[in-house]
Amino acid sequence: NLMHAAPAVTHPTGRTPQLAALVLRLWAVGWVAVAVALMLQPDLAAPGWPAAALLGAPLLAGAALAHWWWAQRPRRLSWDGAQWRLGAGAPNEGDDAALQRLEPRLDLQWALLLRASGVEAGRSRWLWAQAGRDAAGWHLLRCAVHAGAPAPAADLGEGARA
Missing domain, CATH: 1.10.287 (Helix Hairpins)
Structure with a gap:
């Protein structure tokens, strides 16, 4: 399951x-x-x-x-179902970078302090996200942050089927 x-x-x-x-x-x-x-x-x-x-x-x-x-510049944090990406504040600015890891370090329900790894070689970046007018979008972000990235098929264990 x-x-x-x-x-x-x-x-x-x-x-x-x-x-x-x-x-x-x-x-x-x-x-x-x-x-x-x-x-x-x-x-x-x-x-x-x-x-x-x-x-x-x-x-x-x-x-x-x-x-x-x-240092908390406006950025866009995106989850596509498989990987986190961090981009510039405006959607048309491009330059999205894939993140190796995104970890919630503080969850205040109305705000999240996140640690993003893989933005620059060997560096982590702290991100502040908080609820806005889009309550449904905030809920989806929190679900994605706490769900984490799906495990690769090889990590499912012996005898498991994908």
Whole structure:
């Protein structure tokens, strides 16, 4: 009894206002942690490396989050029933690249953080996809992401028939 492959779907990825709000919230949590640490350990505010580390950590994290958010260019993620492809934001721009692997790393139901491998030699790319006005398309994307690529016939096991 073989599972049916997920249907073909194309969905946009990239930065959104909701992603910006999420990134800002994460950064704010870092600053709240600094404030709590300073309230519990006032000595940390004294000049020296502990103070520099305490204040530098959320600054570096904020810079990294801002860089990651900015790198989330608009793209099209497509599943044809057998392979994932990643293309430019507009359908007529071409340059679709086949992905070796697409892994969901965070599923918030309304958004997905995906790790795409095979875009460039030896590199992975993080993609942000979220629900839009097309609820049916969002459902199809989530089904395809969680279904994964179908196993080749050789991997079905001994005695299995395709």
